[in-house]
Amino acid sequence: MTCPTVKLSTGASMPLVGLGTWQSKNNECYEAVKAALDAGYRHIDTAELYQNEKEIGRALKEKMDAGMKREEVFVVSKLWNTRHHPDDVLPACQKSLDDLGLEYLDLYLMHHPFPWARGDNLLPINADGKAEHSDVHFMDTWKEMEKLVDAGLVKAIGVSNFNISQMEEVLTNGRINPAVNQVESHPYVTCNRMLEFCTEKGVVMTAYCPLGAPGDLKDHGLAVLEDSELKKIAEKHGKTPAQVCLRWQVQRGVVVIPKSLRAARMVENSQIFDFELSAGDVEIINNLNRDGRVYKWEW
Numbered sequence: 001m002t003c004p005t006v007k008l009s010t011g012a013s014m015p016l017v018g019l020g021t022w023q024s025k026n027n028e029c030y031e032a033v034k035a036a037l038d039a040g041y042r043h044i045d046t047a048e049l050y051q052n053e054k055e056i057g058r059a060l061k062e063k064m065d066a067g068m069k070r071e072e073v074f075v076v077s078k079l080w081n082t083r084h085h086p087d088d089v090l091p092a093c094q095k096s097l098d099d100l101g102l103e104y105l106d107l108y109l110m111h112h113p114f115p116w117a118r119g120d121n122l123l124p125i126n127a128d129g130k131a132e133h134s135d136v137h138f139m140d141t142w143k144e145m146e147k148l149v150d151a152g153l154v155k156a157i158g159v160s161n162f163n164i165s166q167m168e169e170v171l172t173n174g175r176i177n178p179a180v181n182q183v184e185s186h187p188y189v190t191c192n193r194m195l196e197f198c199t200e201k202g203v204v205m206t207a208y209c210p211l212g213a214p215g216d217l218k219d220h221g222l223a224v225l226e227d228s229e230l231k232k233i234a235e236k237h238g239k240t241p242a243q244v245c246l247r248w249q250v251q252r253g254v255v256v257i258p259k260s261l262r263a264a265r266m267v268e269n270s271q272i273f274d275f276e277l278s279a280g281d282v283e284i285i286n287n288l289n290r291d292g293r294v295y296k297w298e299w
């Protein structure tokens with residue numbers, strides 16, 4: 001597949017479809033990324049939290065040894081909550097680069113606006129069983145991320161799970177505007193207001209959980225791909241509900257990063273540029289919104 005791209009505020013082109021890799025681990029992750037690259041994917045989404053950057057690096061190296069150029073693939077990683085302290089930002093980015101075997105990232109996101117206790121425990125829990133927070137303001141973290149751009153370690157920086165007022169703060173007080181905000185979005189959480197805001201500010205929105213994370217259905221109970229309205233639209237176009245979810249996003253300029261370990265599904269998830277949803281289809285999908293989130297982050 002040759003995937004259409006969206007222009008970032010930096011001028012770089014970002015493929016509208018990428019491979020998500022949360023919960024892809026070890027050899028399975030390596031095989032999945034190799035399969036995705038073979039299927040023509042040129043955008044991979046990862047994070048320190050996913051603990052799979054070495055496997056992704058192995059797959060990228062193999063493909064680059066076989067002729068793929070570094071600049072042909074768009075690699076995204078994220079700064080984890082325990083690395084918000086200004087002294088931790090550069091080392092965290094460098095560790096992701098070393099694990100991925102890359103000299104630069106195409107995009108580095110602040111994974112969340114809220115900081116957790118420093119250290120190598122990625123999920124620090126306090127005596128109440130809650131995440132142990134720290135008191136670093138995200139603007140202090142952002143200023144260090146800006147220096148990563150200056151140093152050439154990352155081509156663009158952005159945020160994830162930021163709400164509109166947090167984004168406004170970065171846009172007002174930062175030196176570099178966030179190129180992207182990566183948020184949960186699928187037909188049950190359409191994020192229309194966020195998209196409108198991002199579009200107005202020249203920020204690209206990426207939708208995570210674009211299929212409603214069907215693998216975790218028993219935990220969140222949101223059977224997005226089973227929705228009867230989505231099924232009707234899919235049938236009308238000779239497509240699957242997953243393809244309708246993804247098409248709806250890219251048609252409104254939103255980047256999607258569906259995760260799969262299966263080559264056939266990767267192909268299915270990328271075959272979304274040969275049909276178009278009508279205004280009526282789009283209205284039906286927009287009306288499915290119910291603020292139904294897989295992830296209930298404290299913002």
Ligand code: NAP
Nearest residue numbers: 020021022208209210211212213215242258259260261265
């Ligand atoms: P998702 O992409 O909505 O769903 C992934 C699940 O759908 C997997 O269980 C996969 O199973 C299945 N699947 C894939 N294609 C399918 C298809 N065509 N039909 C039916 N089922 C299909 O959820 P996600 O993985 O949570 O989110 C996507 C990516 O967003 C993540 O992998 C990660 O990179 C990113 N993310 C970011 C954040 C953040 O805070 N920034 C949070 C969550 C996720 P198989 O693997 O078996 O195919």
